Amino acid sequence: xxxxxxxxxxxxxxxxxxxxxxxxxxxxxxxxxxxxxxxxxxxxxxxxxxxxxxxxxxxxxxxxxxxxxxxxxxxxxxxxxxxxxxxxxxxxxxxxxxxxxxxxxxxxxxxxxxxxxxxxxxxxxxxxxxxxxxxxxxxxxxxxxxxxxxxxxxxxxxxxxxxxxxxxxxxxxxxxxxxxxxxxxxxxxxxxxxxxxxxxxxxxxxxxxxxxx
Numbered sequence: 001x002x003x004x005x006x007x008x009x010x011x012x013x014x015x016x017x018x019x020x021x022x023x024x025x026x027x028x029x030x031x032x033x034x035x036x037x038x039x040x041x042x043x044x045x046x047x048x049x050x051x052x053x054x055x056x057x058x059x060x061x062x063x064x065x066x067x068x069x070x071x072x073x074x075x076x077x078x079x080x081x082x083x084x085x086x087x088x089x090x091x092x093x094x095x096x097x098x099x100x101x102x103x104x105x106x107x108x109x110x111x112x113x114x115x116x117x118x119x120x121x122x123x124x125x126x127x128x129x130x131x132x133x134x135x136x137x138x139x140x141x142x143x144x145x146x147x148x149x150x151x152x153x154x155x156x157x158x159x160x161x162x163x164x165x166x167x168x169x170x171x172x173x174x175x176x177x178x179x180x181x182x183x184x185x186x187x188x189x190x191x192x193x194x195x196x197x198x199x200x201x202x203x204x205x206x207x208x209x210x211x212x213x
Contacts, residue, residue, distance in 0.1 A: 014052050016042055018066045021059065025067075027107030029117045030060050030125070057124060064128045067110040074099045076139070085146035086153070090201060092140065093166065093193050098204040100173055101186045108178040111136075112171060137163060153198065165196055 020041055021033045035056065039046045053059040078098075079091035100108060107113060111133060118126040144159045153162070169192045176185035194200045 010052070013042075013044070017044075017049060017052060017059075018062060021063050022067055022070070022110060023106050025063055025107070026105035026110045026113055029113060030063065031117070033059065033063065035059075060125045061128055063110075064114065064125065064132065067105075067114075068132050070104065071099070071111070071136075074104055085143055085150050086197075086199065089140065089143040089147055090197055090199055092143065093197065094190075094201040094204070096170060097173065097186065097189055097193070097201065100170070100177060101204060108174045109170075112174050137167075140166065162196060166193065169193060169196070 017038055020038060024033050024037065035046050035049055038044070039049045042049075053062060075092065075095045078095040079088050082088045082091045111129060114125075114129045115133060118129055141159050141163050144153070144157075144162055147153045148157050148159060169189055173185050173189040176182040190201045
């Protein structure tokens, strides 16, 4: 086997490990992502799988990074090309709802699950989850403030309060979909966000359902 082919095979194997790991982590938490479980699911040896990551914590951190890349593709990238401020904020929120609606991960939002799992567990994984969550919050806050400055949101709108309420609506959607399988919550979420933003969310256009690396 050529070195190039060997390297490509290693990348493919690593990608398969991360995709399966994200599927498990979104539904069962990252503690459910064990070396033995992944090896059995993917037909790999434990030693071969460990060779890609070394430790469970390294694997968990790789899962956080992979989830962030998937979230960026599914939620941030679709808003590219829209004007900063209100247009961009609405596009981000629409893509955020669509991300959960389409079941990109079988257990819903990876970061909501990881935040609940690691919120009281200090360490590198918690820091990574919190850091990426803060980046997303800051991005939304930036466009809320631009919309306020442009007069696209009502006078007196508090950026942090609106950000808090948008996040609460999305937590409620994830809860409704994952705990109850309540698909009617999707349209309720769009209506709630439309009221908060003073502008209806556009209908979804993306159809892809499963994460890729």
